[in-house]
Structure formats: C-alpha cells, structure tokens
Amino acid sequence: MAISAQKNSQNFHEKLSRNLSETKYNIANNRSDRDSVFQLRYRCYRKENLIPSTSEQKFSDNYDDNPNSIIFGARTEDTIVGSIRIHLLSKETPLSPAYDTYRDILDPLVKNDETMIDPSRFVIDPLANRKPLVPFSVIRLACMMAEHFEADWMLATVRPEHAAFYKRFCSLQPMAEARPYPGLSCPLMLLGARNKEVQDHVFERYPIFSSTLAERLALFGTERTIERFGIQPANDAENQSAQHLDPAFRSPDASAI
16 A cells, blocks of 8 residues: 555656646736736636626736735646736735635734735636646645745635645645635635645655745745736836746755655
C-alpha cells in the first residue's frame, strides 16, 4: 500500500512538472489581459449556470479593482487556459470577497494582525479537460503568493461538494457553513488553515508545489507591495509579460520524489 501511494505521488509529480514546463503565468494588469480573463470567467461560470447571460460575455466585479488583489492568467500554447484572483487580506487593507462574506469569522483574525491569502474566481477553460493537471498549476499560484508575502493563513471559498478535496489535498478545515457569495448563484463555504500547516502538508507530499525564491522573484519582483500589481494606465507593451516556469526554478527537493 505504501509503495503504491509513493508511486502514485511520483507519477503525479512527474506529470505536473511537465505541465508546469508548458505553462506561462502572467499578472493581468492591462486591459487586454483582463478582458481575456473576464471572458474566460464568463464561459466557465455560464457553463455551470452560476451567473446570468450578458451581451458583452465578460464577468468581472468591483473586487477586481481592489488594491490588495492580483489577477493571474495561465497560458499554454499562447492560449489562456486558467485564471485565479488572489487577495492579500490584512489589517491595513481589509478588502476581499471572503472578508465581506464571513466577516464575523475573519474580522477577529484581521484585527489581530493576521494576514490571509483569499483566492477567488478560480476558473479553468472547459476545453482544457484534455490537460487535467492545469487546475493544479493554477492553484499553485496561491502557494507562491503566500510564500512571497509571508501570509499567516490560506483561505478557500468553495462549494460544499468540493470541500472534501480541499481538506484532503490542502489540509484546509471548515471555518463557516455555506453562505450567499458575491456574484454567484450558489452559496460557498469557508475553509482555511494556517499557511505553515498547509505548506507542511502539501510540500511534503508534493514538493512541486513549493517554489524557489528565483521563481517568485521572476513573477512578483523584489517588492512586497501588493498595490503595484493593479491595473496600469500604460499601454500593453509596458506591462509585465508572461513568465515561463523554467524547470531550472524547481526546488532541489522536487527532483527527489
């Protein structure tokens, strides 16, 4: 049984590593990139009947413009295949959809100077189903951002039927029952855990989810001021280009699986 589990873990690592080598992350801080993300969101949420149809076929909200959020796109073969928006919730900037939805749960932590990673609008192109590991490549961004900004907590707002996966894979625990969630027709529940616990659980089993300082600097730069990642008034050419995740950035431990 133990040998089988180890072999499955190794196979997962090898497949995900190949997927990451084909993936480019970019921070969507110009109008063109954001439109691509908003169109992808619309397709995904309409497929699940979670939002109403609109003539412009884009899905965005006011949280996209929060100064403490970053919108990521993931591309393979120059086609956007996934996206996730991540807020860095803190006492200085208490803005995020999870905070507004579960304020009674999160406010005491925020007031105690706890910082939190709040991922939302996690979508994968339905046409990418031939690449089943794309979702893991996108989720990995939350781990990278938590490390870069040294966040205390990792949160997840998920449909109740998906909670078991996040508990098993990320060691996240229920923090609140399902509640109405901004912009979607289905209620979401709140899961969370201290980021150190998540890292200990995930990185030990799947070291590929860890990231080196070089890889994080390639994506985020040297600053830890999240506000600079917002929408930029300059033209597209002056904004950050996609970052290819070179296998050389892998943690040395990852090759030991």
